[in-house]
Amino acid sequence: MASLFSRIIAGELPGRFVWQDDEVVCFLTIAPLRPGHTLVVPRREIDKWTDLPGELLGKVMSVAQVIGQAVERAWDAPRSGLAIAGFEVLHCHVHVTPIWDMTDLELSNIKPETVAAELDQAAVRLRAALRDLGQGQFVPED
Template identity: 35%
Template structure:
């Protein structure tokens, strides 16, 4: 079954793309907890994160690592938190979230409402930092 993330990968739904390769796609979360909140997804539809193949799992982290470093250069934070919740969309995905405290990763908090210009600005900054 095609997920919303597959539609994003295929360009059927627009996104604020940060990076892409043959196996993965990273883009800004449109319902971010904080500025710079980025999703990293495999292009192959896999429902659960730990059902991703062993080979791709290694590549997943290697793909996400420079993106996390770029976000950290752009968004003032103590570190980049990583969360794998997987309840929102049945397509394995990793959240990279700039954090200063554990509460910054509280998904029950209100989400930021950014303008398209704000999204494009943070997107450009992260891409430039890659």
């Protein structure tokens, strides 16, 4: 059975995509730590990041770096945080979020009932920041 993320990638379930290329997609999580909390996901359904082929792992991390730069720009954050856990969905994904201090990475801060309009606005801001960074060819239309 396809993972939740494979179903989002296939368009079977909705997703707020901010990046799409042949190997990696990025979309906002529906339960963010902070506005702009983005998931970087390989299209290939591989459970653990430690099982990714080296080249694909490198691509995921390269895209995560660009997303990190974009969330810092879009939210004027001093840093972006990155986390890999993988227990929620058994399809490798990297969490990238703007942070101001270490407490911004605490999972107890997740906001599972975030209003759809807030998520939509965060997607618009992040897409604009990615375009400003010269990454427009990977950014889907708003």
